[in-house]
Amino acid sequence: MTEIVSTTPGLYPLPDWAKEDLKDLKGNQKEDLISGDEGPEIQAAYEEVRTEFIDAQKAAGLDRIVEGQGRWDDMIAHPLVVHDDVETRGIVRYYDNNNFYREPVVTDELEATGDVAAELESAAGQVDDALQAVLPGPYSLADLATDEYYDDSEAFLAAIADFLADEAGQFPDVETLFLLEPSLVENSPADGEDERASEAIDTVATATDADVVAYPYWGALEEKVYAHVMDADIDALGFDLVSNHDENVYNAQEYGTPDDVALGVVDGQNTEIESPETISDRVEWFAERTQQNDYSRIYATTNTETFYLPVNRFEEKLEALGAVQKTEVKA
Amino acid sequence: MTRDQFRPEAHDHDHFLLTTVVGSYPKPKWLHRARDLFEDEDSKFDAEAFEEAKDDAARLITREHERCGLDVVVDGEMRRNEMVEYFAHRIDGYEFNGPVKVWGHNYFDKPSVVDEVEYGEEWLVSEYEFTSDVATQPVKVPITGPYTLAYWSFNEVYEDSEQLAYELAELVNEEIEALVDAGARYIQIDEPALATTPDDHAIVGECLERIVDDIPEDVRVGLHVCYGDYSRIYPEILDYPVDEFDIELCNGGYEQLDVFKEPAFTKDLAMGVVDIHAREIEPVAEIKENIKKALEIVPPEQLTVSPDCGLKLLPREVAYQKMENMVTAAREVEAELDAGEIEVESPAPSADD
Numbered sequence: 012m013t014e015i016v017s018t019t020p021g022l023y024p025l026p027d028w029a030k031e032d033l034k035d036l037k038g039n040q041k042e043d044l045i046s047g048d049e050g051p052e053i054q055a056a057y058e059e060v061r062t063e064f065i066d067a068q069k070a071a072g073l074d075r076i077v078e079g080q081g082r083w084d085d086m087i088a089h090p091l092v093v094h095d096d097v098e099t100r101g102i103v104r105y106y107d108n109n110n111f112y113r114e115p116v117v118t119d120e121l122e123a124t125g126d127v128a129a130e131l132e133s134a135a136g137q138v139d140d141a142l143q144a145v146l147p148g149p150y151s152l153a154d155l156a157t158d159e160y161y162d163d164s165e166a167f168l169a170a171i172a173d174f175l176a177d178e179a180g181q182f183p184d185v186e187t188l189f190l191l192e193p194s195l196v197e198n199s200p201a202d203g204e205d206e207r208a209s210e211a212i213d214t215v216a217t218a219t220d221a222d223v224v225a226y227p228y229w230g231a232l233e234e235k236v237y238a239h240v241m242d243a244d245i246d247a248l249g250f251d252l253v254s255n256h257d258e259n260v261y262n263a264q265e266y267g268t269p270d271d272v273a274l275g276v277v278d279g280q281n282t283e284i285e286s287p288e289t290i291s292d293r294v295e296w297f298a299e300r301t302q303q304n305d306y307s308r309i310y311a312t313t314n315t316e317t318f319y320l321p322v323n324r325f326e327e328k329l330e331a332l333g334a335v336q337k338t339e340v341k342a
Numbered sequence: 343m344t345r346d347q348f349r350p351e352a353h354d355h356d357h358f359l360l361t362t363v364v365g366s367y368p369k370p371k372w373l374h375r376a377r378d379l380f381e382d383e384d385s386k387f388d389a390e391a392f393e394e395a396k397d398d399a400a401r402l403i404t405r406e407h408e409r410c411g412l413d414v415v416v417d418g419e420m421r422r423n424e425m426v427e428y429f430a431h432r433i434d435g436y437e438f439n440g441p442v443k444v445w446g447h448n449y450f451d452k453p454s455v456v457d458e459v460e461y462g463e464e465w466l467v468s469e470y471e472f473t474s475d476v477a478t479q480p481v482k483v484p485i486t487g488p489y490t491l492a493y494w495s496f497n498e499v500y501e502d503s504e505q506l507a508y509e510l511a512e513l514v515n516e517e518i519e520a521l522v523d524a525g526a527r528y529i530q531i532d533e534p535a536l537a538t539t540p541d542d543h544a545i546v547g548e549c550l551e552r553i554v555d556d557i558p559e560d561v562r563v564g565l566h567v568c569y570g571d572y573s574r575i576y577p578e579i580l581d582y583p584v585d586e587f588d589i590e591l592c593n594g595g596y597e598q599l600d601v602f603k604e605p606a607f608t609k610d611l612a613m614g615v616v617d618i619h620a621r622e623i624e625p626v627a628e629i630k631e632n633i634k635k636a637l638e639i640v641p642p643e644q645l646t647v648s649p650d651c652g653l654k655l656l657p658r659e660v661a662y663q664k665m666e667n668m669v670t671a672a673r674e675v676e677a678e679l680d681a682g683e684i685e686v687e688s689p690a691p692s693a694d695d
Contacts, residue, residue, distance in 0.1 A: 109538060
């Protein structure tokens with residue numbers, strides 16, 4: 012029997028009241044954005060946002076609950092921008108989207124800040140046993156950042172991996188850890204780099220007892236990269252079926268998968284709502300074509316973060332995902 | 343040539359560098375206040391009063407553009423809130439669900455296409471008619487292009503955003519036909535989304551073919567693209583059916599100037615000579631040097647002088663001073679060209695231009 016687990020990769024859109032309140036409290040210039048030392052009023056606003064995110068996921072009936080990453084102004088570059096030895100410079104484009112983040116520039120040795128752990132501690136009090144952590148994958152975080160200290164791309168990637176492993180080591184008990192790795196698709200690693208990207212994922216994965224899901228999106232991994240990622244000690248690998256189902260299913264057929272898979276079956280970047288039946292059909296479509304892999308668990312998720320969406324549609328997507336396990340999925 | 347019709351009759355110099363702006367201009371503070379009152383349910387400030395406020399602002403800013411000496415003016419887009427939202431509100435098939443993040447705490451009310459797009463209420467004809475009634479100078483009409491309207495919306499209906507862009511291009515064509523019937527002779531298509539996805543230049547080209555279909559040849563059509571890597575769309579854009587390209591180069595310190603030198607620039611060039619992201623007002627001498635850089639790409643007969651992009655992010659007095667200095671600089675360069683004091687390096691336009 013395959014267990015279907017509904018979840019999301021986090022990075023939720025702020026509730027509309029919080030968009031306004033936090034803009035007023037913080038300002039909307041680049042120097043006003045999150046730096047990890049926000050005052051009590053701002054902290055209180057984020058506490059309220061966190062509770063709303065958790066309540067929405069519980070109400071939707073999701074099997075894994077994320078903290079929601081409301082504070083992540085710079086999207087998945089967040090763990091670096093709150094670091095004292097990282098400067099944030101100009102506003103740069105976030106992959107191929109009409110979204111921007113502050114370029115983090117590493118200027119000294121990286122050590123864990125505990126920033127993400129603190130968010131999870133706060134969420135843990137409100138979630139019984141289904142808490143899911145979210146971090147950028149090491150390859151993607153290194154790709155989004157600029158190095159002015161390690162002076163060597165290999166050493167930099169290894170340092171980012173150690174940094175993320177130390178962050179994960181400070182987490183409270185979490186059920187699952189999603190490592191978001193869009194750069195593995197968007198800026199595919201070259202020969203040699205692919206093996207190191209896999210080792211970097213391994214470094215983070217071995218730092219936690221949680222089930223680790225390596226989650227690439229915006230397409231499919233190149234075959235060689237896929238083969239290397241399969242060597243990492245991960246529990247599940249992600250497949251973005253919304254952006255490219257054919258190449259993703261091909262990879263799973265050709266090279267196998269870990270015991271579990273995470274399927275991006277709900278579009279995180281479009282307001283059109285998928286019904287629970289459509290979601291089940293997409294999961295089934297993949298499972299039927301890769302029967303040889305005999306999954307013990309399939310995570311059903313949005314294909315990307317969801318901050319791209321207006322709040323009403325985002326909530327409807329959570330509800331559709333939460334309703335999925337109640338329908339018949341033959342996987 | 344569509345350009346000569348914009349040369350003022352009483353122009354002082356033999357040479358003529360067409361001076362204009364891209365479109366948006368800082369709104370007077372009282373107009374923001376009027377919008378807040380209009381949107382406040384408890385206020386007695388009604389739709390009629392808000393319309394009057396927008397008319398007043400359009401009148402004021404059109405005159406402000408004339409006062410600083412521009413050859414072709416706009417109303418500063420006083421009636422438009424945002425470059426996609428404004429049009430989406432007027433096109434049938436769109437709906438709004440709420441703001442989405444662009445960066446940090448900056449949001450955009452990104453609309454969704456939930457039904458086939460159709461021409462609903464008119465977009466810009468009354469704006470144009472009002473502005474040209476107020477203005478003594480010719481008026482340009484900036485209009486958001488179909489590629490940007492499609493790619494900066496959620497698409498729930500069409501097979502992909504490309505198909506949506508082509509459908510929207512038909513509507514833009516319909517609007518331009520109506521504008522031309524109303525007397526408009528200078529249309530600028532704004533396609534900032536092309537800068538983010540330069541590989542799609544063929545889609546934009548296909549959209550433009552639909553946009554200019556049946557538009558009379560004496561109507562000047564420009565294309566504005568800003569803040570991107572121009573080497574990825576040049577020289578392909580020279581095949582587009584437009585008269586003029588409006589590009590931003592000042593903000594980047596003219597690092598991309600050489601992109602446009604090879605092959606030769608065969609269209610008219612509207613080049614940004616003041617930076618809209620810097621509050622410092624460029625002195626006339628500096629702007630003259632910037633104009634001379636444009637003359638490395640095209641001869642004076644093909645040159646339009648303009649700011650990098652819309653001025654709306656600047657304080658109003660800064661925006662005004664930048665425009666005034668820009669016009670002064672253009673007139674001084676014209677005089678120097680007349681006197682033969684400036685050597686034009688760019689190749690002369692070929693006979694078939």
